[in-house]
Amino acid sequence: MNVRVNLLQEAELRHQGIVSYRFVFTLSASAAALAAVLLLGWGVLRYYSRGQDLKTAKKTWTETEPRYLKCLALQEAHDRQQALADELKGWQNSRLALSAVLAEIQRLVALRSIQFIRLSVSSQIEVIMPPPSPARKTEARPAGAKGDAEELAPAAAPAAAPVVPGTPARRYRIMIDGRASGEQAYQEVVDLGNDLRTAPALAALFESVRLQGLRQAMDVKDRPDERLFSIECVLFPRKIE
Numbered sequence: 001m002n003v004r005v006n007l008l009q010e011a012e013l014r015h016q017g018i019v020s021y022r023f024v025f026t027l028s029a030s031a032a033a034l035a036a037v038l039l040l041g042w043g044v045l046r047y048y049s050r051g052q053d054l055k056t057a058k059k060t061w062t063e064t065e066p067r068y069l070k071c072l073a074l075q076e077a078h079d080r081q082q083a084l085a086d087e088l089k090g091w092q093n094s095r096l097a098l099s100a101v102l103a104e105i106q107r108l109v110a111l112r113s114i115q116f117i118r119l120s121v122s123s124q125i126e127v128i129m130p131p132p133s134p135a136r137k138t139e140a141r142p143a144g145a146k147g148d149a150e151e152l153a154p155a156a157a158p159a160a161a162p163v164v165p166g167t168p169a170r171r172y173r174i175m176i177d178g179r180a181s182g183e184q185a186y187q188e189v190v191d192l193g194n195d196l197r198t199a200p201a202l203a204a205l206f207e208s209v210r211l212q213g214l215r216q217a218m219d220v221k222d223r224p225d226e227r228l229f230s231i232e233c234v235l236f237p238r239k240i241e
Contacts, residue, residue, distance in 0.1 A: 090240040094170040104201045112188045118177040127166035169237035176231040185227040193231055207236045
């Protein structure tokens, strides 16, 4: 009979490996605590660093804000001045140098026995609307064609065309009141109207030339062939842009 007696107490037992479990546990706990301390320290340093950055940014903004607001005010003033300059430029572009037009009219009148009583120039502002889009044509079907009795599905409504605003423009009118004398007074007035309509220097400017009135001059009894006339010349509109 063999009997084995353990004379070591439990506290005297030793781990037979190279590293004991207690050492591994202690080392792991110490590493975790050290990592936590390092993370906490890094967070604190980062917090203080961000605080310093915020203070620096606030100081910089305090110094920069007045200049920034001044720049915004200058930009707004510049935009207003630019809009005003563009509008004035549009008005300038819509103006017409009438000296050349009047000189050409004078040249045409000098060729005839015509005397001007009054010549007036006026202008008005109007809005030129864009031409409407052409309507879509539908093909007509002959009566009695196959399918006339069939009920057709309603066609989809066309999409609404975008609203295009009109363009402001200036239109000039020249009103000529005069007197023509001589046996060819009537023909002189008619020829003057035709020349105003077809003269190269005026054809590109005049949209229409109308003889508004032609009558016998009643103030001269001894010259029955003398005529009083009125001619209206309407120029093409000049866009204000």
